[in-house]
Amino acid sequence: MTTDAREMLASAGLRITAPRVTVIDALADHPHAAADAVFAKVSETLPRTSLQAVYNVLGDLTARGLARRIEPAGSPALYELRVGDNHHHLVCHVCGTVVDVDCVTGHAPCLTPSDDHGFAIAEAEVTFWGVCTACREAAVDTAPAQ
């Protein structure tokens, strides 16, 4: 895992540093993690790392195309290493869990609007909202008796 992180950084022309390698490892283990979750994970193995450094690294990774940043409504920004395939997301309204969904029709842009209003359209971002299995089961358990 560490090797991959180093290769990723090198191929993007970024210096290989402990915080960067550790952030990438954390994202590899926990896709769709927010900055503070990444910080918590990184702190386990590299406790001297600052939250600011994590923000810097996530920003750098995103700017170089090594990571993708998503911002579901009501959630802080989440990061993932799966880039370049225009996949989408399915978010649980209750617990916020995010899972990947392959592109609806194949490749970017996977959809075209009925009217582009003169915009030069670059991409279509799709977010499916629903309730995950765990939250549905929890709801049944706590439902009022009929």
Next chain:
Amino acid sequence: MTTDAREMLASAGLRITAPRVTVIDALADHPHAAADAVFAKVSETLPRTSLQAVYNVLGDLTARGLARRIEPAGSPALYELRVGDNHHHLVCHVCGTVVDVDCVTGHAPCLTPSDDHGFAIAEAEVTFWGVCTACREAAVDTAPAQ
């Protein structure tokens, strides 16, 4: 316009107050406005209104289904009065302008993911990203000479 606002509030069982009517009028004039833009607009005609009141009203309208809240990445929350038709949005990467786009395939949920991962899916939210005409023209004007 004022009449419509009053009717909307009444039909939702909300008290008719000056801040609420004015917020609704502001949204009718400026769809996709953020809270501070609504506050600025409301302040013109009702200068004693607090920003907090605007947040309260926007929250109430959203909770009762009179308004819809969208949160494009990198933008504060935006509000619009067009609700219940599952339309989508086209956002300019440069200036943030938002325009409405009719639902891609007709009615909610307008899309189905390739794999629902066990989620009970309620809706599909589509955000198209591109560059609007004005920003494209501005880019040409300031482009470096070849």
Next chain:
DNA sequence: GCTTTAATTTGAATAACTAAAAATTGGTAT
């Protein structure tokens, strides 16, 4: 016109993120 309950104001707190100067470190050249 009262009374009750909802709404608004006022004042404060918080989360998520950005900014900038100072200290440190990685990678290259010697």
Next chain:
DNA sequence: ATACCAATTTTTAGTTATTCAAATTAAAGC
């Protein structure tokens, strides 16, 4: 190996968007 320099990280602050809660005010039924 060592030193250098620019990139990175730390430290410290600051900002933006938003929420919370107590006290005041106002809407609508009686």
